[in-house]
Amino acid sequence: MKDFKSIKVTKGVKTLQIENPTKYPLIGMGAQGAVFKLSEEKCVKIYTDPLQAKMEADALSAGKHLSFFPKVYETGSNFIVMEYFNAPTLKEYLRNCTYIPESIASKLLTILKELKEAKFTMVDAPLRHIFVLENEELKVIDHVNAFKRIHPVPLKLLRDLNIILLKESFLEVVKRLEPETLQEWEKYFNKNSLDYKNIPVTSGGSGEGVKVDSAVTQPLIGKGHQGAVYRVAEDTCVKIYGKPENAKQEQEVLLSCQNLSFIPKVYEKGTNYVLMEYLVGPDLNTFLKKQSTLSEEITKKLLDILTTQKQSGFKQIDAPLRHIIVTNTGFKMVDHVYSFSRVQERPLELFQNLHERNFLDSFPGTSKGD
Numbered sequence: 001m002k003d004f005k006s007i008k009v010t011k012g013v014k015t016l017q018i019e020n021p022t023k024y025p026l027i028g029m030g031a032q033g034a035v036f037k038l039s040e041e042k043c044v045k046i047y048t049d050p051l052q053a054k055m056e057a058d059a060l061s062a063g064k065h066l067s068f069f070p071k072v073y074e075t076g077s078n079f080i081v082m083e084y085f086n087a088p089t090l091k092e093y094l095r096n097c098t099y100i101p102e103s104i105a106s107k108l109l110t111i112l113k114e115l116k117e118a119k120f121t122m123v124d125a126p127l128r129h130i131f132v133l134e135n136e137e138l139k140v141i142d143h144v145n146a147f148k149r150i151h152p153v154p155l156k157l158l159r160d161l162n163i164i165l166l167k168e169s170f171l172e173v174v175k176r177l178e179p180e181t182l183q184e185w186e187k188y189f190n191k192n193s194l195d196y197k198n199i200p201v202t203s204g205g206s207g208e209g210v211k212v213d214s215a216v217t218q219p220l221i222g223k224g225h226q227g228a229v230y231r232v233a234e235d236t237c238v239k240i241y242g243k244p245e246n247a248k249q250e251q252e253v254l255l256s257c258q259n260l261s262f263i264p265k266v267y268e269k270g271t272n273y274v275l276m277e278y279l280v281g282p283d284l285n286t287f288l289k290k291q292s293t294l295s296e297e298i299t300k301k302l303l304d305i306l307t308t309q310k311q312s313g314f315k316q317i318d319a320p321l322r323h324i325i326v327t328n329t330g331f332k333m334v335d336h337v338y339s340f341s342r343v344q345e346r347p348l349e350l351f352q353n354l355h356e357r358n359f360l361d362s363f364p365g366t367s368k369g370d
Contacts, residue, residue, distance in 0.1 A: 005079070009034045009046045016048065032056075032144050042073060043084040044325075050077050052144050059146035063118055068111050068140045069339045091127035091160065104217075105173035107138050109181065112154055114132055124151035127160040144343045149214065163219045163231070196238050197270055201228045203242030210242040211288045225336045226250070236267065246337050247272050253336040257312060262305050262324075262333045279332050285321035285353060294359035301331050303364065306347055309339070321353040346359040 003097045008019040016029055024044070028035035032176070033047035047053040057080055063069045070083040094100065108130075122145055131139045161167040174182045197219060202211045210228055212220060218230040218238075225239040241247040251274055257263045267273035288294070305319050316339050325332045354360040 004036060004044050004046075004081075005076070007036060007046055009048055010077075011048050017120070029141065037084060038081065039084070040086065041084055044079055044081045046079045053078050053080065055081060055146075055148065056142075056144045059120070059143035063115075063120070063143065063146070066114055066118065068114075068138050069143075070139060070141055083139075085131040085133065085141075085177060087131045087133045089128050090130040090132055090138070091164070093132040094164060094166060095128070096167065097171040100161070100173065101136075102177075103136055103347050104132075105137075105170050107136065107176060108170075109153075109174065109178055111138060111140060112157075117142075118242055120146045122149045122151045124147050124149075124154045124156050124157040128163075135326075150161070153188045153218075158185075159219050163221075172176070195330070196230060196232050196240075196275075198272055199228075199230060199238075199240050199253045201240040201242050201272075222337075224335065226335075231278055232275070235278050236275060238273050238275045242272050244271050247274065249341060250274065250335075253339045255362040257336075260308055260312060262331050262337075264332055264334065271362075278332070279325040279327055281325050284321050284324040284326055285357075287326050288321065288357050288359070294354070294357075296363050299363060302350065305331065305333060306350075314339045316340075316344045318344055318347040318349050320349040321357075 002196055004021050004024055006021050007024070008017075010017045016034055017060065018029075018034055019028065019158075020026065022034040022036075024038055027037045032049065032052045033045050035043050035045045044348060045056070049351070057072070057075045059071060060072050060080070060082070064072070072080060072082050074081040079245060086234075090104070094104075102201065111125070112123050120143075124360075126139050129140055129142045131141070132207050158167055158170075161170050167368075171182065174185075184264070199216055199218065200213045201223075204211050204225070209225055210223055212223060212228045216230070218232055220228060221231050221237060222229040226243070226246040227239045229237050229239045231237045235287050239250075247270075251266075251269050254263060254274065254276070257270070258266065264279060265277040266274060267277070268368050284298075288298075300320055305324075306317055309317050309319075320335075323333055323335045349365075351360060
């Protein structure tokens with residue numbers, strides 16, 4: 001089993017780079033490292049940075065008395081062998097719930113209380129880091145930032161519950177079981193309330209994505225090279241830009257093309273943000289993963305977007321699948337920062353996306369090898 005040490009995990013431009021000469025399958029990957037299954041009882045997390053390996057090892061050691069922490073079997077300069085959980089995450093477990101079970105809410109409150117008593121500064125856990133075992137026993141993973149980030153209230157937990165529409169249900173249980181805890185949270189949020197117009201988003205530099213503040217309570221639903229998008233209400237979201245010039249570029253496109261069916265509705269703009277409609281539905285890339293052929297209907301809608309772009313004075317003629325949202329009212333397209341400024345006469349990224357899905361040959365205007 002020691003051959004897992006031959007696995008190499010390094011930072012790439014956009015994601016981690018993995019060299020795995022072993023038979024151990026990759027079961028998870030995040031910002032700090034990648035996780036491989038060693039057996040039905042064990043897995044190993046391999047880090048890109050030895051410092052982060054030490055930070056998590058220290059946190060796991062400090063919390064080894066906590067029932068919801070994974071068992072640790074071995075640590076090294078860049079790895080930790082720990083307990084493997086063959087169970088759904090809490091996000092998966094709650095997927096079809098219309099309210100949060102009181103038993104789960106009560107256990108979450110216990111976890112938060114014990115993290116606080118153990119002097120962790122991050123009294124929080126996103127739903128994807130919580131596993132639900134038999135008898136609703138909860139286990140929490142990923143403790144790299146346990147003593148680094150300061151979350152005196154469960155910012156990520158509440159954010160995630162809000163996204164799946166269970167936040168209010170959870171808070172009702174908190175109010176009933178621990179009213180003083182709810183008062184403490186409300187006091188914190190009132191003191192640290194943040195207007196979405198002033199959410200800090202900074203440019204990551206040339207070729208890098210924007211940087212955001214993890215303590216922001218609004219749900220982050222996407223980020224890229226020019227900006228980050230937060231959901232601020234059931235039917236609205238806000239895009240905050242790292243550079244004012246990018247905000248101005250996209251505002252020009254969005255506001256001058258509100259008559260086009262594939263352009264999201266805009267409600268408000270500022271020097272560094274755009275408030276627009278929140279689009280409900282999967283992106284087209286995700287949607288097509290479940291399709292064996294490219295239908296005539298989808299082909300026609302893509303061609304309509306490209307034709308309309310050309311007729312409307314777009315200089316960048318393209319429709320990347322990940323930028324098209326399949327809504328119940330038709331296709332909507334996001335990310336128009338360079339639509340009026342970057343000259344591109346052929347939809348190169350769309351062609352590449354269709355090629356990756358093996359749909360390129362059936363798309364009009366292309367030939368094999370495009």
